Amino acid sequence: MAFHKIINDPVYGFITINDPLIQDIIAHPYFQRLRRIHQMAMAHLVYPGAVHTRLHHALGAYHLMQLALKELISKGVEITAEEQQAAQIAILLHDIGHGPFSHALESIMTKGMAHEQLSILLIDELNQEFGGKLELAKEIFNNRYHKKFLYQLISGQLDVDRMDYLTRDSFFTGVIEGAIGYDRIIKMLTVHEGELMVEEKGIYSIEKFLIARRLMYWQVYLHKTVLSAEQMLQRIIRRAKAIAAECDEPLRTFIHNRGENITLEQFCNMDDYDVLMAIKKWQHHTDQVLSILCKGIINRKLFKVRYMPEPANPALLKGLREEIMQQTGVSLSDAEWLAFDGVASSTTYNFEEDHIKIRFKDGTVSNITAVDNALINENVRGNVKKYYICSLRLG
Amino acid sequence: MAFHKIINDPVYGFITINDPLIQDIIAHPYFQRLRRIHQMAMAHLVYPGAVHTRLHHALGAYHLMQLALKELISKGVEITAEEQQAAQIAILLHDIGHGPFSHALESIMTKGMAHEQLSILLIDELNQEFGGKLELAKEIFNNRYHKKFLYQLISGQLDVDRMDYLTRDSFFTGVIEGAIGYDRIIKMLTVHEGELMVEEKGIYSIEKFLIARRLMYWQVYLHKTVLSAEQMLQRIIRRAKAIAAECDEPLRTFIHNRGENITLEQFCNMDDYDVLMAIKKWQHHTDQVLSILCKGIINRKLFKVRYMPEPANPALLKGLREEIMQQTGVSLSDAEWLAFDGVASSTTYNFEEDHIKIRFKDGTVSNITAVDNALINENVRGNVKKYYICSLRLG
């Protein structure tokens, strides 16, 4: 009897594992660690259901990869058993390099190292541990494999990563308008000259996918309160580094060494729990800025955010800081931690990246932005910026 | 104990009737007749789940009206008990004037009379029957009541009619990308200077609503096969009129008299069943055109549709007709019934109608098309046309 395990998933029903190697990768501590990293960092402070984990997302994307490969094979695209296994492993591990609170802390925790680079390092290590069985997965993940569409399924404007996170985040937040019809999109996939494309009948589903993504960005990922909490979280780590606040290992090394000389193992011992426990302690730190920020996160007393179409007037920021100085007694330089401006941006469609391509019945190919009556066309600003001011609420 | 009935609805869970007058209207034969009219005419030939009825849609829109009124009242908008009852009755009856297969046959069955006009006549009659208790409902329905927002909830670019049919049609077809987040939209409604508006936080939900509508039009309502079936249906009725084909009353009067001198009661005796039964019989009619069209509908042998960006080349149509003449032996004038061109169009946003208005926190008001980074802006073609050729499939 063949190897066969099923996992219940509220989003897709059941996820099937039918390959012992994949089962072993899932069972590996590096992968299990993703259970302790929230998929959506602090978004649950606004959407209480959004507490799902990176592990769940990785399994979901893996499931969609299975569906997509099956669909392409049924359409006559040649994909060997080895390539299937490798593509499934690659997507399973695509986020393995995420640290605590993923994107929210990415730029701060592991200076100069995106999670994709860490993923590559970790895939390398796992490859060694598994006796070279992840070689092809690595090649695909690094876009060095000749069947480009396999890479595009993992990383592109229409990859299974995005399909899963939009579907899953929409599901767990309860923002049902973010639902994307992933199954229809997958049914519309095709391969032409080695590239991933979409059949003509799928045009509206793709437009819908792009608009759902836009909606999820502004309504959820960049929701004022979420933005506030994540900015506060970043400042907590930065402040802790600045004052070399005490905490336990392995986080201590990161805070004190500024990310240098850190081993992969140390990195992998860290997750949301380490950071949140430090925050719980720092609530009582003698540094007032750190303490204010930490209490804010723990008790959900979040800074106020105002969005505006233009960069904030410096006078406005100055006024806020002065008020904060008066009411809390902090210095001006400290007040800058408690009132600050910034810019949030979201890309509905990246006109410079590889385009999403539509393959028509007559054999012609067109970018999604160039079809008749395209919704996403050169007149729509692909990238939208919103400026904001974020500041401590005063009594 | 108060009057209280509940109806199970797979879309909303439960629909509540808590007003005996409304219960009596629902129980009236004119309303019950809507059970025998498909909400989506022939769409079930492509989407087998789409067999829901006009009655179900009317109940659904009534439910959303209840929610919307409750929401507005909770925000301090003044709406009396009488106005609530009237608005609920008006939406319940908004489609009461639909004939067999609703929109698909509207222009043909009741020449020169849109279903809205028939709805007005029928509401009038019901008002008399119910001793004038529908007077206020009539005023609102006819947009003669001073609280304009009540009319806008029934008929406008953001009315509960559209909210229900998009939600319901998306549900029953299984095209989940058409889901619109009706509950969030309703939570975002507000009234300003007597007009229905949307709060700032609802912008993305409204954009999403418009895009979902666009998708539903092209993917469902104007799906090639649906278009084909509905064009065939129209031609069946037109041909039957042209040759005065025999059928039973009350349909006979419509077919033979061309819609003149028809009583409301005769109209109300007619539903999808009359038309479909006639089609079943006409399969065996001696008129070959009528017989071909009718067999096509009953056995789902539908004409082929090709969409094209420009009007069809006349030579193409001519070629098709000649082939049909050869293979079936019909005359040229008859072949014109079996191969024809046309244009389908869908309005993503009507820039000339009353705009959807956004009310910002600072008190300003803006059209949805004029907010920062509007997705639906002057560069998007509000109305999109697609030309088509529709013709009998040849062996």
Next chain:
Amino acid sequence: MAFHKIINDPVYGFITINDPLIQDIIAHPYFQRLRRIHQMAMAHLVYPGAVHTRLHHALGAYHLMQLALKELISKGVEITAEEQQAAQIAILLHDIGHGPFSHALESIMTKGMAHEQLSILLIDELNQEFGGKLELAKEIFNNRYHKKFLYQLISGQLDVDRMDYLTRDSFFTGVIEGAIGYDRIIKMLTVHEGELMVEEKGIYSIEKFLIARRLMYWQVYLHKTVLSAEQMLQRIIRRAKAIAAECDEPLRTFIHNRGENITLEQFCNMDDYDVLMAIKKWQHHTDQVLSILCKGIINRKLFKVRYMPEPANPALLKGLREEIMQQTGVSLSDAEWLAFDGVASSTTYNFEEDHIKIRFKDGTVSNITAVDNALINENVRGNVKKYYICSLRLG
């Protein structure tokens, strides 16, 4: 490129057709006719969403058959490509012999012939039409094939027919408590000594399935108002036969000939539309009983039903009939059509049929009723009867 069609289904997402023969069977007029037969007869008078068709159910059961076969194959059960095709065809056609309003009229329209027998005749005919390609499907359908589990998937206490109708009827009525977790049940299926069994881990899902069925019977299929409408429908046909009421062909032959000498083709020309159109006409019939019954169905003025644990007291019935005679002026023998008693019954579990068997990890096999702490055990009455009186509501 392989043959590949998809059908949207709100219940399962997508249903896939990947076999040209199956596509041809679906396209056949006999199968398309199932579009015009309601799956749940008159249940939509209580549950307005329950207007789905026999065709939709047949497609759904076919989809579950695909899943079940795939699951068994993945567990090492040997099933050839021919057997897969045949099992899929057999389930697709399992209800092909249903007449107008299916079960509600089964005993009356086609006297002495259950729909299963008609299905056999029709499968025979289709087999001839398709050049013998349905031979194996026939054998399986008739339980003459040596791999018994294939038959059990089509007809047994745990077949895909029941799984689909419970799932689908629960979905379209909105009675979500009827949901059965069909995907989990399918994942738990196994074959042992040629018989279909359930893995140990599936015990609770099976119990849940049986209880959901019990709930659906009493809450939906035998709901008082549904029972009333279906009893009225039966009496309409019986009365029409008794007085040889006029109507159009092909129904006329059935009404006047009492079902003798009817060709299969005549049978297949008949569907819900024929019966409902006759009812619309008979509203104005001179026979008062027929007219009362028909107006009741069309305008949803349904008879009152009272359930009771014991057979009704004859005096109660007599009293009701006398009142009806007084108020309507009908004779006593006619009053018996307008007030009558009967018994409804539902089988939670049939202890005499083939049992549902559980296969334990240690290799032992046990009936679901005999496992430890079985919910459905000898102490639960497998079959429950409820007596009722059904009578015209008087003013």
Next chain:
Amino acid sequence: MAFHKIINDPVYGFITINDPLIQDIIAHPYFQRLRRIHQMAMAHLVYPGAVHTRLHHALGAYHLMQLALKELISKGVEITAEEQQAAQIAILLHDIGHGPFSHALESIMTKGMAHEQLSILLIDELNQEFGGKLELAKEIFNNRYHKKFLYQLISGQLDVDRMDYLTRDSFFTGVIEGAIGYDRIIKMLTVHEGELMVEEKGIYSIEKFLIARRLMYWQVYLHKTVLSAEQMLQRIIRRAKAIAAECDEPLRTFIHNRGENITLEQFCNMDDYDVLMAIKKWQHHTDQVLSILCKGIINRKLFKVRYMPEPANPALLKGLREEIMQQTGVSLSDAEWLAFDGVASSTTYNFEEDHIKIRFKDGTVSNITAVDNALINENVRGNVKKYYICSLRLG
């Protein structure tokens, strides 16, 4: 404009807060702390979606209380505005006394104190903080208020607590067979002589509710792997206490002081994060038992569980322990921590508690177990026990 906040919930759509006092209670750090306590402790190790929090459950139960009160009021039950507010507060706070990993650690962390007792203490404290405004909520929560049905909605065999946790746990695990039709049950509630009852029409929904609960217990809450993880978790805390393992405050006080002399504030500073961080550290503890248990939880290397109908044979346990001693080198007394037996039990229906009562249309009242053809009757064992052995997996 009235106070009005909405919270997105994937389960119910939107939860509404329209009372500033309730908003303040939700914003209180004691309530926000529930964000850091998993609703289902370790169940996510089997059902990866089951990471929802106690806070989410409390909000959900509060939402169902709103619905239930509204329903009862619409049926003429007298409930004042103060009583509504109090009942809503009482349910919001019903779980406020839960400690880390709730039930899984309840008996161990706070010896001799159930979470309900701690909830009472905390409600008392909050009542003082809010100037006595929670007085009536307290009375209801403690079942000292004369309108008993308000207490029954909070704690009984059919309370909104159970309705929410079954609905929510079914949703997040993806075990859809656990869905209970909460909205129908609520529509069926009524009050008779001060007691909560269910209308006759709701019988099958209640049976379904009890069976769904039974299924959730055995399929989810007492799933072998979940049981294993939660037994390991308990032994970690017990072992840490036994050897006075070092960890940070506030957990340290609990571990070292055995729960004596602990302030409420100390208790409220503790949540899942404290315990999990200690476990992360103790992976490297010199005590081998503690280290094995902790590594098992963190890396999901869980003990093996076998269920059996009778208590385990002592010889079997002895054999397992000897093998463990051999392979790991631990002493016999330590091996008892790594291989042990126990009993799990689940109550489908408690025949000794207050019964669920059905009120019939004729005014009579009957226990759900005593209605005709009751599914849950004296022949069904209300409480089911399963014995198990749980032991370290050996290489």
